[in-house]
Structure formats: structure tokens, C-alpha cells
Amino acid sequence: MIRLDAVTMTYPAGTRSALRDLTLRIDQGEFVYLVGPSGSGKSTLLRLLLREERATSGCVTLDGVDLAAIPDRKVPLLRRAVGCVFQDFRLLPDRTVAGNVAFALDVVGRPRHVVRAIVPEVLALVGLEGKESRYPDELSGGEQQRVAIARAFVGRPRVLLADEPTGNLDPATSEGIMRLLDAVNRTGTTVVMATHNASLVDARRRRVIELADGRCVRDEHGGAYDADTEQASPDPAAVRPDTVASDTVAPGTVGPGAAGSDSIGSDMVGSGTVGSVTVGSDTGGPGAAAAAGHAGGGVG
């Protein structure tokens, strides 16, 4: 899926390399935490995966395609396969919630009937049903991040990159965002999340890749934020998606807010329908209680 072979990245004006001889592999459907101190190279790695930058040396491949070899005119096609979420949400303030999500489909030329069908379903999926007409400044931070995730996910990317998505959120809201990212991951979408939030990483023992000074100093499945933290048993929710097929509800079979389910239907873009939606809202919207009960976490 994602491979980095001996990747070194030095910015033109930089005196030292942001990444040094980095080699790693991330399989389809994995949920990976990128941890490490500021300046360790996490964001640079995400920028390489988005082809915002090209590696100084080494090779970055996605599905076997060398990203550095992609001609500039084809980079947009790559980015349609890679969703992105940021700490500061990056919503358009003059567009409504629905408008922000539809924007991602409009600008890549999706037909209007597809946009009209998908956007409400994705908003229901992220727990923002009924808030389609709100503007970003009328939403809480957690809700804004849900909009950002909906926008990143509405095109059904194969990879979702999240650069400190909970950095601006309180712990309870962060937990809600994590459940949403879990649900996205269970559709088969690979999630790579850069974070400084130790409690979130420790609560869900997933694969942890720790960077320091541009090098990979730890690559641990079911790991904790800190290497010396006692190993705990992995969160059941952290099991790879290909092993939880029975949890995944078929597209269009369950409506928004279905109790007990914590999954997102597949083939949303292709079919124009979305399956079950039970990820909690930050304001206790549809499905919040069910999601909270299932994940055992608080909902902000």
C-alpha cells in the first residue's frame, strides 16, 4: 500500500534533513499513529504522501506507484485517493456544513445528483445530521473537525491522513473524533494519524511509528505513545478491518443512528449511498448514545 524506501527529505532552505533514510511499509486498512516530538518529521512524511513535496532521495510509493514519478498534471488524481484532515479544520467560513462537504465533490466534477445524494449521507455518518445549513462559526471545534473528516472522506479515499486532528479539541471531543476515525478505518480506508495525544494512542493500542530527528526509532504494533509504557492488550476496536467483516454493515441497509453499529458502509461514492451511521456527535446528536455505549468512551 504505502512504502517508503530509504527516504531522505531535505528542504531547500533547510540545514538538516527533515527525514533521514526512512524505510517503512503500511498495509491497506491499517490504522497507524505517527508520534514523535515537533520537528521529528511527521508532517513532512504526510506531505510526501500527498505529493506536496518530493523526497530528496529514496522512493515513496502508493499502491506500487512511485509518487515522485507522477507527472504534475496527474497529482490531482493521486490526491483524490488520499484524504486529509488538519488540526485547524481548514473549513471555508462562507460555506455551510453541507457546502463545505459538497465542495470536495464539486471541484472534482462529480455530477450534481451524486453530490446531492452523498453529502447528506456523509453528514449523517459523522453525526451532523440536521446541521447541514449551519456555518462553521456556528459549530463547536469537534463539530468542525467532523465536517473536515466528512469532506476528506466524501470522495472515499484509500488513505486518510490526519495531522494532529485532535490538537485543538478537549479530551472528550477528541475521543469522539477518534471513534469517527476508527469507523472510517473499518471501511478499509488506511488511516495515518500524526498526534501528540498520548492518552488517545494509549487508549487504542494500534501500530505506532515513532519518529525522532527524521528517523524511525520505533515501529510497534499495539504500541503505546511512549516506548517505556507497559504493554497492554490491544483495544478490540483496533483489530484490522479484514478481521471484522461481520461488524461492517452493507451499504444502504441501515439508516442513520442505528443502535449498536459502529461502522461505515462501503462503496459510498460508487453507489451514492451510505450505510450505517452510529458515530457520536459532539453535541449528543443522532447515534451518540449508541456510539458511546459501544466504544465505552465519553461523548463531548
Next chain:
Amino acid sequence: MRIGPLLAILGAGLRRNLAVTSAVVITAAVCLGMLGAGLLLRAEVHTIDGYLVDQLEVVIDLTDGITPAQQAALVDDLKTDPDVLAVRYENKQQVYDRFRRDFRSSPDVVAGVGPADLPAALRLRLVDPRAGDQIVLGYTGRDGVEAVRDQRALLRPLYRVLDGFSVAAFVLAAVQAAASGALIYTMIRVSAHARRRETAIMRLVGATNATIRAPFVLECALSGLTGGIVAVGALVGLKAFLVDGRFAHQSTFPLIGWDAVWVSGGVVVALGALAAAAMGTLALHRHLRA
């Protein structure tokens, strides 16, 4: 991108940059109006030239001492000249009669001149009336020839004046074009900065460069187009109130028709939209990351 979302982005951009866009429209209108006026002056020169060209002749004044053999040889040469369509001889009396007719409003001038004072002449109609210079060069200095005059040369001062006005209009248009270009450049810079979040998101979600740039280029093209339409309005006003109004009763020369206005207008509108779009594209390379 579909046309609906594209127009929505375009509309939002225009609303956001209303002041700068208005400035671009005004300068573009002045620029294109001057350009259109220059084109109309050129059209007037062609109109006058086209009207008079069939009435103008090349005149060969003959010396009083020309022999019949010299005159016959000269006429033979002219009749075999491929540039000459027809040759007509006028004796001194006929030249005098024409002179009296041409200067009938100046009796003092006519009173001091008699038939003997004027030379007999050969009047030539040319295949290409604009090729009189070749005849003048070819026959000046021949035996029995006193002078060769191209009547079209008499209009050159008028052409020079009209050309001067049109060149002045083009220079003013060029100055305004520079101002318009600078304003469009500024408009793109301001617009790209104001919409940097929007364009960053478009890039992240996989919009092509053409899609990202389209609203900016359309905004410029629309400004140029609007300026062009305003300029065409001014040209139509010029034609209706000046040419067809104030100068309608003069009969010395024919004046430009509506066809010239529409041709100039079409050029002005098309050039306004295309040049503005081109300038916008140029500015985008500087201010919008690909």
C-alpha cells in the same frame, strides 16, 4: 468542474473583489474605448480613400514645346503601360474650362489666368489608383513632360491628420492597457490571497490546476468583457450623436457606417476579454501555487 459550482465561486470572488474589479472594468473600458476610436478613425480613412480613389487621376502636364511625334510616342507608351487603364488628352482650353469650374468660388483667382497660361495635359486612369507613385517616377523628366501629378497625393495631409489622431488614440489605449494590466495583476494577487484557503482545499481534494485557476481567469475575462461592452456603448454613442448627428449634414466626405462600428466593437470586446484573461493567467503563475 460543473458550471454551477464554478459560477458560484466566480460570483463569490467578484463580490469579494468588487472595488478592484470595478477599477479594472473602468480602466479597461477607457483603454478599449480609445482603441475602438482609433480603429474607427482608421475606418474613416479607408472610407474616404475608397470614395475618392475612383475619382482621382494622375495628370501629366505637357510642355508648350512638345512636338506631335513626342506626344504620340508618350501616348503610345501610356496605352501599352499595364498600370494604365485609360488615357485622355485635354488641350489648353479644356484645361482652362476645368480650372474655371474648380475655382468658381474664387473669381479673383480665375480672373488672372487665361487658357494660354495653363499646360495641355494627359489625364490617366490607373488599374490600381493607389499605384500612382510608379507612374510619377516612370514618366517624370520625359521629353515634352513638364510635370506628373498624382491627385491622390493631395489627400495625404488629410490622411496624415486622421492617422495622427488614430495613432494618438492607440498610444492612449496602450497607456490605459498598461494601467489595466497592472490592475489585473493586483486583482489576481489580492484575490489569490483572499482565496488561499479555498484554493489550498481544492488542491488537497484533487482539483486540477485548470479547475483551481478557472474562476480567477474567468473573473479577469469577465472584467475585460464588461469593459469592452462599456467601450462599445461609447462607440455607439459616438456614432449616433456625433457622426450621425453633428456631422450628418456635411457632404465633403462620406462618414463611417454602422458596419465599421460593429467590426470595431467586436474587436474591442474580444480583445478585452482575451487580453484580460491572458494577463490574469500570467499573474496566476506568479501568485497561485500550482
